[in-house]
Amino acid sequence: MAYCVRCGVELQKGLKYCPLCNTEVILPDEEGIDEGMRPFSDRIPRNVRPRMNLAPSRAFVFLATFIILVPLLITLIIDFTANRTITWSFYPITSLVLLWILIAYPSLLKGHTPFQVITMDILSIAVFLMSLDLYSGSFPQWSQYPALALLLLWIYIAAPFLFTWKRIYLVIIAWFSGTAAFLYALDKFTGGEDWFYPVGLPILILTGFALTVIVLSIKTSKNKPLLITGTATFALSVLMIGIDIVCNLYVKKSFTVTWSPIPAAVFIPSAIFLFIVEYNPELKAYLLKKFHL
């Protein structure tokens, strides 16, 4: 039996310090510190954050179906009694159907992956926009632009799902070719091949190149944030100089740089500084000492 000399309380076996006043225990019971004597186990449970379920419940979809059905029927009846056919009610009805798809499809999430839900949502929005365009006169008037943009968005989202982040190069290639196709199509739709080859494609190639360099540096030099930041700033300044030259070639028809030296004068010295710090452990230690937070 050990007692705290300051508080006077009797202490549980095996304690080195009094839990109340932190005074060192004189002559603690060394024997009998087996597990069974301790009042609590030493197990500390992992703090698992449960994932939130964002999909609406089936009961909610059931309710929403009927709530959507009411305005749908009302518009249909009003339009039909007045005009004996469907005229303006086409717009509210398609909008309501789209709303229903957007609400209802995620609730089937148990059977469908998030990727399938996103695909379905993007597809239904594209079909909705094109149907509006079709109904209001000559086709295609304007709907090809949002449809193409949605397609590009789908490619951006789909590539990581299909190839996974482990094969990030395939993802970058998919993003690159998707964007290239999108830009080419935009160029075509807005009156012939005008800016895609001289401006669009070179900038895209430069961007893809910079992105690849950054990904490469992240993959090869893990736990070296200075090196990664340095490479990234360097790649960005090269990208900006490239964009500047390409634009000048297209607008002024001359191989010059105008604005890009200014950010480059900021980025390139910083990148060089970061590289030096990374490869000079003494300097790194000195800076850590001086600037520790």
Added chain:
Amino acid sequence: MAESSKNNNISTGKQDWYRLDNAALIYPSIQSDRITTMFRLSMTLKEKVDPKILQASLEEVIKWFPFYRVRLKKGFFWYYLEHNPALQRIERDVRYPLGRLHPNLGTRFLFRVRYWQSRIAVEFCHVLTDGTGGMTFLKALVYEYLKRKGKELGDPGDIPVGALLEEAAEDAYNRFYKNSLPLPDKGNKAFHIKGKLLRPGAIMITTGIIPMDAIIKEAKSRNVSLTAFLAAVYIDALQEIQDNLVAQNHKKKPIALQVPVNMRGIYPSKTLRNFSLFVMPEIDPRLGKYSFEEILQIVKETLITQTNEKAISKSLARNVGGQRNWIVRVIPLAFKKLLMPFLYTRMGENLCSGTLSNLGLIKLPEGMAKEVERVDFILGTNPINKTGCGVCGYNDKLVINFAGNIRDKSVERLFFTRLIKMGIPVKIEVNEEIKKEPLSLKHRRDN
């Protein structure tokens, strides 16, 4: 009529759902990593616990308590409890009990059963029940466990050994609600102990084990009940902490203690869901330093004057009246959730400096008492009051469990040293030893 037809499937255990009782309404909205709204009851047996038998007993006992076999669900206006078809698994005990249960997720049980060496513990979320209900469940579980172990237990007494009556699941607050009573006092903002909070989930438990006869003798000699005596010691300890922190009297804040009252003793109800309210003995140190005798007198009188049907019915009327108000009822749950934390701090935790919950002397039938060594009761912590104190007596021992979420143990130290000075021996146990040198020594070395 509608109420009874909704809930009458209790015996079949299918498709039934329960409204939250009045006290439980607030807990789902406020519970977080810091406010876990949990409490824990445990029995230490004389032999090591067999987890397989414990699991089997739990599966049997939970059938008798269908209102605990539930999960929390969101309605449009209120949360509700829904039958949970899954079966609860028992767990090994941990160093930091009373961890969050994530009832908001809608899949989990609102209680857990843990075992460690020779101890069986249940941890309840306050949404389900209060200490009395939890203790009834623990008794039933341990009785069933010991029976399955082949012990001669004899007559179970008041311990349930079969399906419970429907009245055990009633919302007694609503039954004894009286309309249009005057509102109780709003109360003042009370003193709270200071300290840096531990990481969420971590909890410091300090257990003081005291011989029952010594402390009863001391309380008797002062002509007060045990609860009043302990509450006075607690308030006195808090007073000393505030005196050390704040020098000028006029800057001090009132010290109030939340002492839950089991309303089953006041109203004739046998519910096993929440049915408790609290009284608040309070001193105002702006008027000067109180001696222990003065505090004892105030606590004693508050407990007598506030713990009667008339005084309690005022708070009951306020709480249930709020729940029955049509304006409150038609606010969608999403908005109610935003208001609840505000109400909780403003009307609950801000008003008191600590909680002292005394479950009283736990009586077990003779055959079972031979097998049970000790009973513990631990309250969960909250970030405003930081410490809470759960008291329960069994056989010849009184076990006082302080649970705190700060490292500093001044309250515990001042509380227990006061008892020591009165000549009452105290044995201390902790769930985690702080392996740190005394502050004074460390200071010297730094210089």
